[in-house]
């Protein structure tokens with residue numbers, strides 16, 4: 391997969407898997423990674439799917455309606471890729487924290503919905519429930535921070551509260567944070583994510 395890797399200055403720190411929103415690329419979220427933890431390594435990946443020239447991590451049939459076959463295939467592809475990158479760049483595969491926004495948060499959520507060992511933790515900015523017809527694996531004690539907007543036209547409130555319930559039901563330690571904004575990724579929610587991360 392197209393990506394950027396930045397080796398951190400402290401090998402005990404996690405590797406952040408950065409996953410952009412629709413139409414973004416692997417440079418979009420680098421400033422957020424540096425803000426959350428400047429000592430962490432960063433693997434920032436570009437989605438392999440193009441929707442009219444906009445990069446995404448999986449296909450959709452329409453806004454908010456996912457191509458479930460493609461989501462499954464692309465989630466597997468990303469999971470494999472993290473393992474390959476860990477070998478190539480010599481980082482700890484078991485210490486990867488995803489930070490995703492929108493479409494990137496959705497594929498990160500689907501990694502959690504599919505595998506018990508995909509992520510050490512996740513920060514999901516404006517995610518949806520990636521799949522409502524699946525049993526989640528055991529996610530005992532995996533920390534997940536979800537941010538949502540009370541006026542987000544793309545993610546109605548139930549998407550955030552249902553995701554929180556489903557992940558918590560699988561054992562994850564979930565915190566849901568609201569801002570009175572829309573779908574955009576805002577500085578207050580990045581600050582809230584940093585506060586959460588600093589307490590891990």
Ligand code: MLT
Pocket residue numbers: 411412450453454455492493494496544
């Ligand atoms: C998605 O397709 O993943 C969601 O609708 C979010 C988006 O990318 O707009």
